[in-house]
Amino acid sequence: MPAPATYLVTGGAGFIGSHLADALLGQGHTVVVLDDLSTGVRANLAAAWSDPRLRFVRGSVLDERLVGELVARCDAVAHLAPVTGAVGAAALRHGRKLLIAAADGRAEAAAGAVVVRHGDTVGPRQSPVHVTPLTRLVRRAVAGEPLAVHGDGTRACRFLDVADAIDALLALLNHPGAAGGEFDIAGTEETTVMALAERIRVRSGGTSALSHFPYVVDRVPHETYARPAVRPLDTAPLRELTGWRPARGLDDILDAAIARAREEAPVVLPGLRTPAASPAGQPRG
Numbered sequence: 001m002p003a004p005a006t007y008l009v010t011g012g013a014g015f016i017g018s019h020l021a022d023a024l025l026g027q028g029h030t031v032v033v034l035d036d037l038s039t040g041v042r043a044n045l046a047a048a049w050s051d052p053r054l055r056f057v058r059g060s061v062l063d064e065r066l067v068g069e070l071v072a073r074c075d076a077v078a079h080l081a082p083v084t085g086a087v088g089a090a091a092l093r094h095g096r097k098l099l100i101a102a103a104d105g106r107a108e109a110a111a112g113a114v115v116v117r118h119g120d121t122v123g124p125r126q127s128p129v130h131v132t133p134l135t136r137l138v139r140r141a142v143a144g145e146p147l148a149v150h151g152d153g154t155r156a157c158r159f160l161d162v163a164d165a166i167d168a169l170l171a172l173l174n175h176p177g178a179a180g181g182e183f184d185i186a187g188t189e190e191t192t193v194m195a196l197a198e199r200i201r202v203r204s205g206g207t208s209a210l211s212h213f214p215y216v217v218d219r220v221p222h223e224t225y226a227r228p229a230v231r232p233l234d235t236a237p238l239r240e241l242t243g244w245r246p247a248r249g250l251d252d253i254l255d256a257a258i259a260r261a262r263e264e265a266p267v268v269l270p271g272l273r274t275p276a277a278s279p280a281g282q283p284r285g
Contacts, residue, residue, distance in 0.1 A: 006030040008074040010061050011081035013040030015126050016101075016118065016165060020078060023166045025051055032070055036060045039082065044125045061085030071096055076173065088113065099173055105182060114178045116169065119186025119233050122253055123162030124260065134159050135257060137197055141204040142261040146211040153194025153212070158187035158233070161248040161256070171242035178241060184233040189250045203251065204258050 007024050011017040012033030017040065021031045030053040033045065037058060048054045059066045061079075064086040071077060071090040076097040079087045084100075088108055091098035098113040105115030120132040131139075134157075137147050168185045172178040191199070197210055238244050248256075 004028045004030070005075040006032065006073065008032045008034060008070050008077045010034045010077070010079045010085075010087055011040060013037060013042060013044050013056070014080065015040075015044070015123070015130070016121060016162060016169075017078075017080040018044035018125055019123070019162050019166050020080065020169055021045065021054065022048055023170060025053055027170075029053070031055070032057060032074060034059055034061065034067070034070060035081070039127060039129070061087050064090070068093075078169065078173065097173070097179070099169065099178075109180050109182050112179050114172050114180075115182040116172065117182070117184050117233070118160075118165060119184065120157060120159045121162050121165050121185075122159050122257060126162075132159060133157060133193060134196060134200075134253070137200050138204070138254070138257045139261050141200050141206045141208050142258060144206060144208060146209045147197045147201065148211050148213055149193055149197050150213050151193075153192055153197070155193050156190050157193060157196065158190050159250060159253055160185065160187040160246060161253050164246040164248055167247070168238060168242070168244050171244050172238070175242055181237060181241070183238040183241075184235050185238060186233040186235055187250070187253075188235060188246055191250065199250070200254060200258075203254050 007029055009017050009021050009024070009031055012021045012031070013035035017033070017035070021033055024031050025048050032055045034057050042056070045054070045056065057066070057070065061067060061081045061083060062085045067086040068090045071087070071094050074096060077087060077091045077099070079091075079098065079100040081087070084102070088098060088100060091113070092111055098108070099116060100108050100113050101116050101118060102108060103117060105113065109115045120134070122132055122134055126135060140147055165185050172183060201208055
């Protein structure tokens, strides 16, 4: 267990950021969360809100003065906010360990930062605006709706449970050899969208039909998916450096996603036109 430290987590009220904040607190660290709540929500930090070692600051990573003050008071920075802002420069200026999530972080890696790139990650607190194909298909299966497969269904995909993603981040934050490296954090089991839809239908016990739709690019239907030209995800550097392996396979991820979807499904009683309240008094769904 590393010695207690103070971590600045930008985007810490978001999906992956809030899970990282929880994990760091669980290791005995102090966590300062900087989030403007444009995509994150305070509710994601509900489990940690009463912890005296958590400090929440609502603000922007574009605020150079604020970022500089927070970085100066911390020992390390996990920059998970969706925009770069002033964080990287402040961390390097103050000599702080920096882990940054970036699609292209070659400049940051050259300056000594740990650069990570996340693949499709699934788990609690995921924003409905940024759901993966897995989450979308699971929700439709649980609701008994047709499973929409776009194109011919042969597009390859890999999914990772957020708990495994957090284990990877912690391993990189704690490993001195990670500085200056670029690491992909992704699932290792590859499947196609069509095979995924069939698997979801079986594991959910549903009877949803599969519906095919063409991809529409610039209003023109296409049968196959044209993947953008990006570097494919490769978890080998992460595995070789830290020994990290995902603990949860695709079936584990699917079963957990199905359970969450069933828990979140609206309760509709006869004669009601809106979802009924959950036992806690909050609308469900």
